[in-house]
Amino acid sequence: MRRMNWSRTVIYTILFFVSLAVLIPLLNLLALSFSSPERVNELSGLGILPKGFSLINYEIILSNPLILKSIGNSVFITIVGTLVNLTLTALTAYVLARTNFVGKNVVLIFLIAIMVFEPSMITEYLLVKNLGLLDTYASLILYKAINVYYLFILMRFFQEIPESLIEAARIDGAGHLQIFAKIVLPLSKPALATLTLFYGVYHWNEYFRATIYLTDPGKWPLQVVLRQFVVTQDNTTMLAGTDMSAELLASLDFGSLQASTIIIAVVPLLLLYPLILKYFTKGTMDGGEKD
Amino acid sequence: MNSTLKKMREDWILYLMLAPGITYFVIFHVIPIYEMKLAFENYRIIDENTWAGLEHFKVLFSSPAFMDVLQNTVIISTMKIIFIFPIPIILSLLINEVRSGPYRKYVQSISYLPHFLSWVVIAGIWISFLNPDGGINIIRNFFQLPSIDFMTSKDHIRWVLVFSEMWRSAGWDSILYIAAIMRISPSLYEAAKLDGASTLQQMRHITLPALATTVVTVFILNLGFFMNAGFDQVFNLMNDSVISKIDILDTYVYRIGLLNGQYSYATAASLFKGVIGLVLILGTHFLSKRFTGKGVW
Numbered sequence: 118m119r120r121m122n123w124s125r126t127v128i129y130t131i132l133f134f135v136s137l138a139v140l141i142p143l144l145n146l147l148a149l150s151f152s153s154p155e156r157v158n159e160l161s162g163l164g165i166l167p168k169g170f171s172l173i174n175y176e177i178i179l180s181n182p183l184i185l186k187s188i189g190n191s192v193f194i195t196i197v198g199t200l201v202n203l204t205l206t207a208l209t210a211y212v213l214a215r216t217n218f219v220g221k222n223v224v225l226i227f228l229i230a231i232m233v234f235e236p237s238m239i240t241e242y243l244l245v246k247n248l249g250l251l252d253t254y255a256s257l258i259l260y261k262a263i264n265v266y267y268l269f270i271l272m273r274f275f276q277e278i279p280e281s282l283i284e285a286a287r288i289d290g291a292g293h294l295q296i297f298a299k300i301v302l303p304l305s306k307p308a309l310a311t312l313t314l315f316y317g318v319y320h321w322n323e324y325f326r327a328t329i330y331l332t333d334p335g336k337w338p339l340q341v342v343l344r345q346f347v348v349t350q351d352n353t354t355m356l357a358g359t360d361m362s363a364e365l366l367a368s369l370d371f372g373s374l375q376a377s378t379i380i381i382a383v384v385p386l387l388l389l390y391p392l393i394l395k396y397f398t399k400g401t402m403d404g405g406e407k408d
Numbered sequence: 409m410n411s412t413l414k415k416m417r418e419d420w421i422l423y424l425m426l427a428p429g430i431t432y433f434v435i436f437h438v439i440p441i442y443e444m445k446l447a448f449e450n451y452r453i454i455d456e457n458t459w460a461g462l463e464h465f466k467v468l469f470s471s472p473a474f475m476d477v478l479q480n481t482v483i484i485s486t487m488k489i490i491f492i493f494p495i496p497i498i499l500s501l502l503i504n505e506v507r508s509g510p511y512r513k514y515v516q517s518i519s520y521l522p523h524f525l526s527w528v529v530i531a532g533i534w535i536s537f538l539n540p541d542g543g544i545n546i547i548r549n550f551f552q553l554p555s556i557d558f559m560t561s562k563d564h565i566r567w568v569l570v571f572s573e574m575w576r577s578a579g580w581d582s583i584l585y586i587a588a589i590m591r592i593s594p595s596l597y598e599a600a601k602l603d604g605a606s607t608l609q610q611m612r613h614i615t616l617p618a619l620a621t622t623v624v625t626v627f628i629l630n631l632g633f634f635m636n637a638g639f640d641q642v643f644n645l646m647n648d649s650v651i652s653k654i655d656i657l658d659t660y661v662y663r664i665g666l667l668n669g670q671y672s673y674a675t676a677a678s679l680f681k682g683v684i685g686l687v688l689i690l691g692t693h694f695l696s697k698r699f700t701g702k703g704v705w
Contacts, residue, residue, distance in 0.1 A: 124607050128505045135499070136518040139575065142537040143521075149536070162543040209429030218419045219412055224430070231433060233689045236440030237678030238658070239665040244440050262432045293421050322526035325640065329666055340528050347532035348644050372536065379532045386524050393524060394517055398583060 141165060143383075150174050150377035157370045174377040177361070177369065183334060184342055184378065190254075191338040194327075195320040198258045202316040203309065205263050206271055211297045213268075214275035215283065232265045238329075245330055256330040257323065257338075264319075267312055274308035275301060311396040314389065321385060343382050347375045447676035457672075464676035474677065476652065477660040484569055484656060485637045489630060491570050495578040497623060500585035501611055516586075519579025531644035534572050535559055560649035569654060573641060581626075588622040589615055621700050628696045632689040635681050657681045 144165035152160050153169030160168045178184055213224065241260070250256040278301060286296050302309070324340035331337055337345075345351045352371060386393070416423075447464055449457035468474050499519070506512040522530065537543045538558040545555040558564045592614065600610050639658035646654055655663075657677065665674025696702060 125505060125507075128502050129511065132502055132506065132511075132515045135579075136515055139518050139522060139579070141543060142533045142575075145543060146533055146536060162537065162539075162541055162546045205429050205432060208425050212422050212426045216419070216422050218422045219416050224426070227433070231437050234441060234682060234686055236437060237444050237675050237682065238661060239671050239675045239678060240440040240443040240446060241436075242666060243443065243446075243671065244436070248435075259432070260436060262436070263429055293425065297425070318524055322524075322528075324526060324528050325643070340526055343532065344528045344644065347535065348528065375532060376536065379529055382529055383525060390517075390521070390524070394520065398520070 146376045146379055149373050150380050152370075152373060154368050154370050154373065157373055173369070174373045175381075178374060178377050178381065183337075184339070184381075186335060187337050187339045187342040188381070190336060191321060191340070194254055194257055194323075194338055195317055197254070198320040199313055199316045201258050201262055202264070202267075203312060206268050206312060207302065207305075207309070208297070209263060210268055210271040210275055211293075211301055214272040215278075215296075215301065216293065228265055228268070242329055250330070252331055252333050252336060254336070257320075257326055260326050260330075261319070264316070267315055271305070271308055271312060274305055278304050307396065310392070314393050314396055317389075318386065318393070339382050343378050346378055444675055444679050444682070446672050447679040449672055451671040460672065464673050465680070467673065468676050468680065474660070477655050477657055480654060481635060481637045481656040484566060484642075484654065485634045487566060487570050488573055488638070489627075489634075492574045492578065493627065493630065495574055496581035497585055497619065499578055500582040500589060500619075501615060503582065503586060504589050504615065505607060505611075516579070519582070521579070522576045523580035525576070527640040527644045530572060530576055530641075534568070534575075534645070538568065559645070559647060562650055562653050565645075565650040565653050568645060569638065569641060572645065573638060584622055584626060585619055588619055592618045621702075624700050625696060625702065628692040632685070632692045634688055635685045 141163060145160075145162065148160060148164050148167045149157065151167035151170055151172070151174075153167075153171035154173060156168040212218070213221065245251060245256045245260070250259070282300055282304070283296055286300055291299070322340060324338070324344055327338050327341045328344070331341070334342075446457065448460055448462070450460045451457055503512060503515060506515065525533075539545075540555045540557050544558070548555060556564060558568050596614050597610055600614060605613065635657060637656045637658075639656070639662075642654050642656050642659050643662070646659065658681070661674045661677050661681070664670045664677070
């Protein structure tokens with residue numbers, strides 16, 4: 118009994134350090150973003166409490182028209198993109214999961230083939246260019262409009278709806294569209310919530326296609342602007358258009374400004390995190406069970 | 409034959425419902441895959457492309473730059489498999505031993521979090537945490553070790569890739585193992601406890617054997633993505649000082665293709681990567697079928 122307690126203490130301690138390893142870099146960044154410019158130099162790389170307290174970094178960042186616009190762009194792309202994803206995925210999943218039609222096997226094999234061979238980013242770019250979709254959000258929304266893995270998750274869920282419910286509706290004279298809209302969709306709310314989060318997180322975090330498809334900085338989503346600032350370290354882009362006195366500019370800490378931009382990009386995910394934990398985790402566990 | 413046609417006509421609404429999805433797949437998957445024939449052509453902006461045969465592949469395979477990139481891809485993927493793959497398994501075993509509900513929830517929610525951050529955000533976090541005054545160097549200094557500028561150090565940058573990927577994915581990847589452990593019948597543990605088995609013995613003789621199938625499946629799946637080596641990660645953590653150590657196939661294709669405009673040549677590199685990837689996925693699918701009875705799909 119004693120030995121068991123001892124080993125449990127070791128395990129609890131290891132896991133505590135694991136959680137610190139995840140949290141400290143994040144909390145340090147949070148502290149950096151709220152520290153006052155005069156005292157930020159005192160903040161240690163492991164510090165998790167801000168030195169002094171100031172909102173100046175957030176004021177500067179949120180008064181930058183480029184960033185403000187990019188937040189709006191990201192919200193737009195995420196909402197419209199996710200709606201398109203859900204509509205296309207649900208329609209396709211219903212037909213494949215709940216009906217029998219001539220050619221179904223061909224479609225299923227086709228989908229598996231799509232899973233195992235990805236097109237080149239070069240030919241994808243040329244396609245978007247030839248379709249005249251460069252510098253449009255359609256390019257980002259239509260690229261990955263259906264994720265085959267998510268499609269299969271939804272199909273599995275649709276398959277679990279009892280046949281008797283659908284049969285009853287059919288006897289009442291309901292067609293496929295009605296069965297889809299009035300029975301299958303309402304019964305699949307948890308699965309649709311999971312997929313909304315899957316797709317939503319994908320769109321919010323997407324930066325690469327936006328980098329190559331959108332040349333107009335006014336159209337960039339937040340992740341692209343963030344990348345320009347934090348990874349490319351392009352401070353001019355960040356500060357152009359902000360009306361600041363030279364003194365104020367000189368007093369600012371770029372590390373803190375970058376930190377606050379990162380925090381802004383993470384906040385929506387943190388707000389949704391409880392929901393994400395509830396649905397994502399379940400979705401992934403269920404997904405693992407069948408495989 | 410007639411009845412088939414009749415059934416198709418009756419089911420017209422199904423084909424209509426399927427049409428948007430299929431149209432999407434044809435336009436955004438089939439066409440760009442078909443267009444990869446560009447690897448055998450010379451790209452022309454105005455005229456029709458001209459036939460190049462295997463010319464681009466010959467140049468590719470005799471190019472030292474391409475060989476370096478190929479080597480980096482293999483080295484980085486191998487390092488990741490060796491050093492990252494076991495971590496989620498260990499983590500799931502540890503988490504499974506936590507009996508306190510709230511503490512378990514705390515550890516799980518925290519360790520899953522990085523999975524939902526974009527690589528742009530993670531790069532920002534790590535660049536800050538690894539800088540010469542950052543958290544990692546403070547810990548090094550505490551142990552009397554000199555500071556290192558990790559992001560520009562050729563000797564360390566691959567380890568930065570390994571550890572940042574571990575930070576991002578270890579927690580989330582433990583979910584599959586935790587799910588597998590939860591399916592183990594509690595009666596097995598009860599019986600072991602009656603026989604006087606310790607926590608460690610229970611782990612070794614009950615939990616680990618029960619995890620074997622999941623471990624093999626996940627390992628095989630990982631092999632299928634071997635040639636990727638983590639494009640988003642490298643793309644965001646790369647800089648001029650370390651490019652020679654971490655330039656991988658996809659970053660190379662991006663640079664020579666999308667930045668330099670050598671579309672045909674870059675597509676040839678892509679096609680090479682795609683074919684190797686396809687062979688790996690098909691190979692692992694059949695291996696998986698053979699050893700675990702379950703395929704990749």
